[in-house]
Amino acid sequence: MSQVVRTRRRAALAAVALALAGPAAAAPSALAAPGVGTPTVVTVGDSYISGEAGRWAGNSNASESRHDALGADAYWDNATRTGEQIDRCHRSESAEAFIGGGVRGVNLACSGARTATYTDGDGRFKPGLDFFLSGASKGQARMLQETAQADNVKLVVVSIGGNDFDFASIVQTCVTNWATSPTWWKDYCNDDSSVTANFTAANVAAQRLKIRNALLNLRTAMSNAGYSASQYTILVQNYGSPIPAGSGFRYGESGYGRQSTGGCGFWNADANWANATALPTINGAVFGGAADAGLSNLRTLDVSSAFNGRRLCENTVGLVEERGLASWASPGAVDQTEWVNQIRTVSTINSNYFIQESLHPNYWGQLALRACVRLAYNGGTPRSGRCTRAANGLLAGEPRMALG
Secondary structure, three states: OOHHHHHHHHHHHHHHOOOOOOOOOOOOOOOOEOOEOOEEEEEEEOHHHHOOOOOEOOOOOOOHHHOEOOOOOOOOOOOOOOOOOOOOOOOOOOOOOOOEOOEEEEEOOOOOOOOOOEEOOOOOEEOOOOOOEEOOEEOHHHHHHHHHHHOEEEEEEEEOOOOOOOHHHHHHHHHHHHHOOOOOOOOOOOOOHHHHHHHOHHHHHHHHHHHHHHHHHHHHHHHHOOOOHHHOEEEEEOOOOOOOOHHHEOOOOOOOHHHHOOOOOOOHHHHHHHHHHHHHHHHHHHHHHHHHHOOOOEEEEEOOOOOOOOOOOEOOOEOOOOOOOOOOOOOOHHHHEOOEOOOOOHHHOOOOOOHHHOOOEOHHHHHHHHHHHHHHHHHHOOOOEEEEEEEEEEEOOEEEEEEO
């Protein structure tokens, strides 16, 4: 990335965020306490709020540099900006916590997080929305409590539940089935037992209960930090649709282009199922768990259609090179390229891409979600709503969004 482009993107981000470097790099508010000091937004949960894939603006198969908006330090959030506080949490600079306007942002979320803390198959620590404590390793509820004791937390934004439904495994199954079956004998993932097991009534109820309990942990954390319910708001967001229905793909089902070029190896029928069944079921459990928590200071942010028209492989957008753009920074790129990252497999070899970035909101998607959170924050009087694209172009460096 040239120094000129790098300077431009730093300036653009600075225009819409008070503290982009993350929680460790931004100094706590002086004499902060509940109701005292700089108002603070804290984000907790999983990869859809940590900023996973936030390095990349749109997608390109031609060159990383054509859509590398943030560079190698995109996910570095430690005090010295030399690495991550927790390996592979991928708390990006473009994450939605940093709404600016005199509001401090603190990002405690972690890619791969579930409602409860665990260690993944690669031995990486994944803090859940609990009070886990082992040495320096802490659950996100405990982190929130400590943050709230040092800062004037006004809004806690939550994204959780997708990993409890085994999101990554479902995507892997769908792409594998697409890649290993011919068009004349399609092997769909929507009827595979490993997939359908996640959507039984019993499992949906179990995940809804976990989400409820996780939200109650956040309330406990804030209460332990000395807050009353009237002094802060919990904002629960659901998940956006990452791919269009089958008829909306710009690549056909035959051949391998849908995955090798577009990075969206789903059969049409599976894409239809994902939008009509899987996503609504997960989102229903998220908002159902929120309702079950019975918190008077809880609001909801519906982002289920926030990316519509800009989704991965949608026929209304394209790769950077397909649209004849020099790079992500070209005029109009936000409206011509995708807001969701490609599904990557072997394409990550000898590159700076991560498989875990697959099917997540990218730089444009993260900034769109940030705009949604700012609208929901509503100048300090948080409100619920459904966030959608409002118009083309950028406003202060972000996609134009509306909260209805």
